[in-house]
Amino acid sequence: MSGRVFVAMSGGVDSSVAAAILADRGEDVVGVWMRLVPAGSNADAPRCCGTDEAGEDARRAAAALGIPFYALDYADIFGEQVVDRFVNAYAGGETPNPCVSCNQHVKFDALLRDVVRKFGGARLATGHYARATTGADGRRRLLRARDAAKDQSYALYMLGQRELGRIEFPIGELRDKSETREIATRFGLPTAAKAESMDICFVPGDYRELVRERSPEAFVPGPVERADGTVVGTHAGIGGLTVGQRSGVGVATGERLYVLRLEPERGVAVVGTRNEIATTHHRLTDVRFVAGEPPSPEFATSVVLRYRGIPLAATVTMRGNDANVDLGSPALVAPGQAAVFYAGDEVVGGGVVARPAV
Amino acid sequence: MDRVYLDHAATTPVDPEVAEAMARVLRETHGNPSSIYAEGRAARAAVDRARDEVAATINAEPSEIVFTSGGTEADNLALRGALKVQDGRDGLVTTAIEHHAILDTARDLEQYAHVRLTVVGVDRHGVVNPAAIREAIDGRTSLVSVMHANNEIGTIEPIAEIGAICRDRGVTFHSDAVQTVGALEVDVRKIPVDLLSINAHKFYGPKGVGALFVRRGTRLATMQTGGGQEKGRRTGTENVAGIVGLGVAMRIARERRATESPRQARLRDLIISGVRARVPGAVLNGHPTDRLPNNASFCIPGTEGESLIVACDLEGFAVSSGSACTSGETDPSQVLLALGLDRELAKGSLRVTVGRSTTEADVDAFVGALEHVVTRLCNAAAVAV
Numbered sequence: 001m002s003g004r005v006f007v008a009m010s011g012g013v014d015s016s017v018a019a020a021i022l023a024d025r026g027e028d029v030v031g032v033w034m035r036l037v038p039a040g041s042n043a044d045a046p047r048c049c050g051t052d053e054a055g056e057d058a059r060r061a062a063a064a065l066g067i068p069f070y071a072l073d074y075a076d077i078f079g080e081q082v083v084d085r086f087v088n089a090y091a092g093g094e095t096p097n098p099c100v101s102c103n104q105h106v107k108f109d110a111l112l113r114d115v116v117r118k119f120g121g122a123r124l125a126t127g128h129y130a131r132a133t134t135g136a137d138g139r140r141r142l143l144r145a146r147d148a149a150k151d152q153s154y155a156l157y158m159l160g161q162r163e164l165g166r167i168e169f170p171i172g173e174l175r176d177k178s179e180t181r182e183i184a185t186r187f188g189l190p191t192a193a194k195a196e197s198m199d200i201c202f203v204p205g206d207y208r209e210l211v212r213e214r215s216p217e218a219f220v221p222g223p224v225e226r227a228d229g230t231v232v233g234t235h236a237g238i239g240g241l242t243v244g245q246r247s248g249v250g251v252a253t254g255e256r257l258y259v260l261r262l263e264p265e266r267g268v269a270v271v272g273t274r275n276e277i278a279t280t281h282h283r284l285t286d287v288r289f290v291a292g293e294p295p296s297p298e299f300a301t302s303v304v305l306r307y308r309g310i311p312l313a314a315t316v317t318m319r320g321n322d323a324n325v326d327l328g329s330p331a332l333v334a335p336g337q338a339a340v341f342y343a344g345d346e347v348v349g350g351g352v353v354a355r356p357a358v
Numbered sequence: 359m360d361r362v363y364l365d366h367a368a369t370t371p372v373d374p375e376v377a378e379a380m381a382r383v384l385r386e387t388h389g390n391p392s393s394i395y396a397e398g399r400a401a402r403a404a405v406d407r408a409r410d411e412v413a414a415t416i417n418a419e420p421s422e423i424v425f426t427s428g429g430t431e432a433d434n435l436a437l438r439g440a441l442k443v444q445d446g447r448d449g450l451v452t453t454a455i456e457h458h459a460i461l462d463t464a465r466d467l468e469q470y471a472h473v474r475l476t477v478v479g480v481d482r483h484g485v486v487n488p489a490a491i492r493e494a495i496d497g498r499t500s501l502v503s504v505m506h507a508n509n510e511i512g513t514i515e516p517i518a519e520i521g522a523i524c525r526d527r528g529v530t531f532h533s534d535a536v537q538t539v540g541a542l543e544v545d546v547r548k549i550p551v552d553l554l555s556i557n558a559h560k561f562y563g564p565k566g567v568g569a570l571f572v573r574r575g576t577r578l579a580t581m582q583t584g585g586g587q588e589k590g591r592r593t594g595t596e597n598v599a600g601i602v603g604l605g606v607a608m609r610i611a612r613e614r615r616a617t618e619s620p621r622q623a624r625l626r627d628l629i630i631s632g633v634r635a636r637v638p639g640a641v642l643n644g645h646p647t648d649r650l651p652n653n654a655s656f657c658i659p660g661t662e663g664e665s666l667i668v669a670c671d672l673e674g675f676a677v678s679s680g681s682a683c684t685s686g687e688t689d690p691s692q693v694l695l696a697l698g699l700d701r702e703l704a705k706g707s708l709r710v711t712v713g714r715s716t717t718e719a720d721v722d723a724f725v726g727a728l729e730h731v732v733t734r735l736c737n738a739a740a741v742a743v
Binding site for chain 2: 030068072073118120
């Protein structure tokens with residue numbers, strides 16, 4: 001490998017170790033940290049990689065490795081492409097995946113573009129648990145991490161050949177988290193004992209508070225209906241509900257009822273039994289493939305419907321950039337989540353689960 | 359990689375003679391300058407020698423020099439000390455292009471000390487019109503503060519004229535001369551200035567030490583209370599090694615100024631002509647001629663400062679995008695906006711400041727690298743991926 005490799009450093013142990021592995025290999029490594037929230041704000045969101053405090057941790061890790069380090073500002077694009085999308089999705093009755101948005105629009109679009117075009121970098125590395133390899137045919141492949149328990153390939157399904165040609169995931173080959181921490185300790189990285197980031201990084205507490213603050217119109221009470229239109233109760237607002245959830249639907253019948261779908265246009269939450277809500281047919285939008293194109297217009301695959309979800313046998317039928325997914329057995333899927341196709345450990349592609357046509 | 363340092367307005371490398379003098383003091387002069395025995399007297403003598411050097415540099419009396427922890431503290435002491443004087447006057451007049459140490463202090467005083475603040479604008483070259491200062495002064499104005507030269511754009515201000523107006527109106531006049539003492543002639547017997555801020559690390563001295571010139575007879579209250587050092591104006595045990603470093607740095611700057619400033623001005627002009635020739639659309643910020651001998655400041659269309667600095671650093675050149683004190687902010691500089699520059703253009707700011715070690719070869723190499731960097735950044739901005 002030649003040329004400068006930039007490492008997106010979050011301040012956490014994973015990306016620090018990614019930088020350490022590359023530096024240890026003798027690569028010309030440059031650390032970059034992305035400011036994702038305006039300076040000085042969100043001091044109470046300790047798990048957010050885009051705050052000042054995380055930036056300081058990243059700076060210290062880079063200093064420990066003796067690599068150049070820059071703090072770059074992506075707060076505007078993160079606000080638009082991740083936070084706004086997140087709020088709008090909930091307000092629109094969907095269940096967003098902000099990690100997917102961040103990877104798609106911030107890390108592997110805005111940052112990757114800047115690294116290559118502005119700063120003359122050859123490659124971008126991140127601390128994701130996934131593997132990017134080159135097949136015998138010269139095509140780049142995206143694989144699950146060696147450590148299945150840490151695998152993050154689900155949230156990277158949108159990467160295509162152009163991106164993967166310039167991406168490295170140095171920690172995807174590590175056996176497990178303990179190996180990551182071992183390396184961190186060996187390199188004297190100050191992040192060796194730090195807690196992991198998780199959940200929704202930019203929301204310090206309950207995400208519903210953020211949605212309520214930004215989209216108060218999604219917190220107007222409305223009726224709770226059964227699929228046949230019978231009103232069985234009221235809810236406090238579409239923005240606080242998620243398809244598939246049991247709690248929060250104020251009904252007192254003898255059955256266990258789950259949110260079947262949300263209809264923001266009417267302000268209605270439709271509930272049903274487990275049998276009613278799990279279906280075999282789902283529709284996807286914005287479908288992408290790692291290879292650039294589907295294996296065939298209709299193909300059998302394993303589909304994962306949520307982060308760390310189990311793979312389900314499915315048949316995918318392409319409809320332009322959309323696709324129909326037919327599952328072997330019914331499953332509950334929240335619109336807005338990613339549906340990711342796998343062939344064994346290899347990511348084939350994926351799309352966004354669409355709200356069912358009413 | 360060979361590095362070329364072109365950010366001397368942010369800070370300068372400590373002169374080896376300064377470092378040696380400081381090391382000697384740390385090793386050999388451990389006394390407290392306030393102690394009456396031999397060790398204390400030795401420390402006091404070292405501080406007083408430094409005071410003489412600073413005084414000689416600006417043609418002041420040694421008793422008119424108050425040592426501080428740097429330029430920011432000198433500015434704070436000047437503003438807060440002058441406004442704290444209980445004489446019924448509560449007006450502060452300053453300009454839109456001052457350093458944060460002045461502007462933020464002024465706003466703090468406005469908010470918490472009921473000071474009436476007037477901020478005077480500048481022309482497109484960053485020059486303060488003395489008539490505007492005259493107009494801003496009223497019967498209750500206590501202090502006027504106008505910097506000697508701007509740290510971002512290099513423009514030199516007409517402080518002699520402004521000082522004369524202040525003297526005429528009986529108003530105390532302060533000037534932040536952090537960028538000029540050592541580079542330009544600053545003679546407090548010729549310039550009617552009452553308070554003047556000085557900083558060591560802008561002139562090859564150590565960080566964390568500076569001074570405030572306080573003209574004899576100027577009413578100035580103290581900010582800190584304590585043991586009464588510096589005649590009670592800046593109490594606290596003296597930073598003896600730092601003060602000695604400041605003294606030596608001032609002496610060296612004074613000795614070299616006559617040859618060094620014109621030499622740096624030639625390098626500055628080479629940068630300005632080189633950038634104009636090779637970077638399309640580059641605009642020089644600040645006054646075309648009345649500017650610091652080491653400062654070349656530009657706005658480069660189609661770029662933004664953060665990317666310029668990162669890309670130049672990766673090529674081996676240390677430059678800045680304005681004040682080092684505001685690094686990390688991507689909003690355009692308040693100074694550039696005060697010149698009336700377009701917001702988008704002001705985002706692409708670049709400050710190049712040469713120093714004693716800068717050579718013509720450095721300047722040539724930099725201009726070439728900048729041309730390359732700007733071409734790449736403009737292409738990146740133009741091409742949608």
